[in-house]
Amino acid sequence: MYLKNLLDQDKMLITAWSGSASPEMAGLMAACPFDTVTIDMQHGAHSESTAFASVRGIVAANKPAILRIPVGRNDLASRGLDMGFEAVIAPMINSVADARAFGRAMKYPPLGERSWGPTKALQVYSDFTPARYFAEANARTVSLAMIETREAFAVLDEILETDGIDGIFVGPSDLSISWFNGAGVDPHNAELQDVIAEIGGRARAAGKHAAIFAVDPADVPRFASMGYRLAALNTDPGLMQAGAAVMLGKARG
Numbered sequence: 531m532y533l534k535n536l537l538d539q540d541k542m543l544i545t546a547w548s549g550s551a552s553p554e555m556a557g558l559m560a561a562c563p564f565d566t567v568t569i570d571m572q573h574g575a576h577s578e579s580t581a582f583a584s585v586r587g588i589v590a591a592n593k594p595a596i597l598r599i600p601v602g603r604n605d606l607a608s609r610g611l612d613m614g615f616e617a618v619i620a621p622m623i624n625s626v627a628d629a630r631a632f633g634r635a636m637k638y639p640p641l642g643e644r645s646w647g648p649t650k651a652l653q654v655y656s657d658f659t660p661a662r663y664f665a666e667a668n669a670r671t672v673s674l675a676m677i678e679t680r681e682a683f684a685v686l687d688e689i690l691e692t693d694g695i696d697g698i699f700v701g702p703s704d705l706s707i708s709w710f711n712g713a714g715v716d717p718h719n720a721e722l723q724d725v726i727a728e729i730g731g732r733a734r735a736a737g738k739h740a741a742i743f744a745v746d747p748a749d750v751p752r753f754a755s756m757g758y759r760l761a762a763l764n765t766d767p768g769l770m771q772a773g774a775a776v777m778l779g780k781a782r783g
C-alpha cells in the first residue's frame with residue numbers, strides 16, 4: 531500500500547531508520563514488521579548509489595521507501611522521488627523560503643517545479659503509466675519539512691501553509707539544542723515535550739501530517755497521543771545494540 535494511503539488510515543506508523551550504507555540491511559529492516567523504511571542521507575552513511583539501490587528491496591517487501599536528504603539538497607528530493615521513494619524528509623527547514631524551495635522540488639506544476647524523469651519509479655511501480663504517474667504524483671508523494679529549531683517553530687503556521695508541504699517531521703534532538711541555545715542535547719526535556727505537543731497539534735489542525743523521530747520506544751505512544759501518525763524508531767545501529775544487549779544478557783544469564 532502507498533504511504534499516502536497508510537497515512538490516511540490515521541494510525542501510528544513506525545518507520546525503520548537506515549543509516550548504514552547497505553541496501554541489504556535496508557532490505558532486512560523492510561522484512562521486519564516496520565510499516566516503512568527511511569534511508570538517511572543527512573547523518574547516515576548512505577551515498578546516492580546505496581540510497582537508490584535500497585529502494586527495490588524495500589518495495590519488494592511491500593513497504594513504502596522514505597528518504598531523508600542532506601540539508602538544502604532539494605535536487606536529491608526530486609531525484610529520490612524519480613528513483614521510487616514515496617516521501618522525502620528535508621532537515622532544517624527554518625524559514626518559509628526553505629519550505630517553498632523544498633515544496634517546489636517535490637511537486638510538479640502548478641504546485642511546484644519538479645522536473646519530469648521518474649524512470650526508475652515507473653519501473654518500481656509497474657501499475658503506473660507516465661500519464662497516470664504525472665496525474666497522481668502531487669497527491670501521492672509526501673513532503674515532510676523538519677521542524678527542529680526555534681526559528682522554524684516561530685514560522686510553523688506559515689510553513690504548514692506553504693504549497694508543496696504535506697506535513698512536518700520533528701527532530702527532537704536538534705530542537706532541544708536550538709531551544710536551549712546549545713546547552714546540550716536533551717530530546718526528553720519536559721518543557722520540550724510541550725513544544726512537541728504544540729507542533730503536532732498545529733500540524734493536525736492545519737490538515738497536515740505530523741511525524742517525528744523517537745529515540746526510545748516509550749516515546750511512540752506519547753507522540754501518538756499528541757497527534758503524530760509517523761514515528762521513526764531509533765536507527766539501525768541502535769536496533770543492533772538493543773538486540774545485542776537483550777541476547778547477550780540472556781546468553782550470559
Ligand code: 3PY
Nearest residue numbers: 701702703704705743
Ligand atoms: C533530530 O532529532 O534532530 C533528528 O534529526 C532525528 O534524526
Ligand code: MG
Nearest residue numbers: 621678701704
Ligand atoms: Mg536533526
